[in-house]
Amino acid sequence: MAIHFTEQELAERRAAACKAMAADGLDGLLIFRQESMYYLTGYDTFGFVYFQCLYLGADGEMFLMTRAPDLRQAQHTSVIDDIHIWVDREGVNPARELRDLLHQRRLSGKKLGVEWESYGLTAANGRKLEHALDGFCDLVDASTLVSRLRLVKSPAELDYVRRAAELADDAYDRAYELAGPGADEGAILAAMQGAVFEGGGDYAGNEFIIGSGRDALLCRYKAGRRKLDAQDQLTLEWAGVYRHYHAAMMNTFLIGEASDEHKALHAAAEEAILACEAMLKPGSTMSDVFHAHARTLDAHGLKDHRMNACGYAMGTCFAPNWMDWPMFYDGNPVELKPGMTFFIHIIIANSDAGRAMTLGRSSIVGETGPEVLSKRPLDLVVR
Template sequence: MALHFERSEFDARRDRLMIEIAEKKLDAVLLFAQESMYWLTGYDTFGFCFFQCLVVKADGSMILLTRSADLRQARHTSIIDNIVLWTDRDGANPAIDLRNLLNDLDLLGARIGVEYDTHGLTAYNGRRLDEQLQTFGQIADASGIVNRLRLFKSPAEIAKVEKAANLADDALDAAMPLIKQGGDEALILAAMQGAIFAGGGDYPANEFIIGSGVDALLCRYKAGRRKLSKNDQLTLEWAGVFHHYHAAMM
């Protein structure tokens, strides 16, 4: 398994979430944010662009509903034992599959928290979810529960952030010799990302931002590269990343 923390670390995170669930008098929470699933179980995928949900009951048991394409991903990268698949075909409504799963888990009539505020649950899927659950039980907005827990980093997490910060420094060191008249933005970006990969790091959650000349004051990534002129201002925004823990720099 490709886990980046000890099992005891994941157990401690689950226990903290169980306390929150109990304090809010919930019987279960439905997690849709990929970062919540990664923090809680190690599950590492960009398949959140499709419907998937991690059901966490008050007793700490966890069940993942996802597509077949992510079955092996979930088994290989997470501590999740119980994985249920929905079939992605024309006209499919995975919210129905989720309702059926919740029924199988004896949650009919229960008080269920939903992690609505996330890109992992589109407005379209959120509406379909509400349609299925409006008469199923008592639904509460549980957005932010895991986010707040994630604010308090364990020693193991802090070590990963420190590693990410070192990688961010390596990226800047790789860029500096290339920042000169005639320097190519493409080569600067390649050197920075290459230094992070060479150091054992990962892709960032956001593209590196580079801008020179008239583009120097842009604060978003855009397509296209140029070569530096003698008196150009150059703006760089990047992040060192290690096991998805970021140290953002500017």
């Protein structure tokens, strides 16, 4: 069994989830988020893209319903003993089979939480689930029950986050070495991803993001590569990943000479990220961090060129993205506590002038302030 935490720690997590269920008046939880399954049991797969459900009762009873390819996956990577397989065949409805398993455990008429907000539960399967359980039990949205528990990391989890950050710094070094006039974006990406794998890391929850020229203003991955011009801008967003724990970074490298306009954008971005990080302390809210970002960039006349969010939690994430709950945006009331980990990104995209500037790095919330994880400077990079 290849789990990355002690069985005791996993048991303590499940006990905390059961306590949270009891507080919410739930008899059990239907879990569809792969992050939740990994957190509670160690179960590690990408088979969640098909219908699968981990049931955890408020009494601690647990079973997994999944497909045949994930039977051994669960046996090898988790502490789950009770595994049920639904068979692929025309017309199959695994939601009905799940109802039968719940019926066998005398859960008829009970109040069950559901992780509706999950990539592991498509709208179509969600409708089948509702139909199958209609009249059988009372379903309640409990999408954030486990996510809230996951927000504060254990010492073992923080060790993995710190290792992920080291791998992110290694990837930064590879990009720094290769970036310059004539450099190929594909070679840069290969070197960055290679650094993570060579360090014992994993695939990220989404693709590394790269864009140069006018595409340096993008903050999403897209297909297609180019070589850097003698005078260019290169935006990179990537993450070190270890045991599925992420530590993201972001930066815009300038190729050739730095214009005064780019220097001014970098100065604003550096001031903004430091202002945000100053708010990473117990008692602050997610909204407080966002407002530090907005106030700073707006004071530089960049309101029209900034984003409406400036980062999010870091942790265990599976495809299709590494953005964990919650996010820094206006009005978000979630309060920061020691042991939470976050990625703050400052993204400035001036489409009128065709100029981009970004800075981003991950931190752990400490007792009095942030533990910045990246050891690389915030200085303007010119290659």
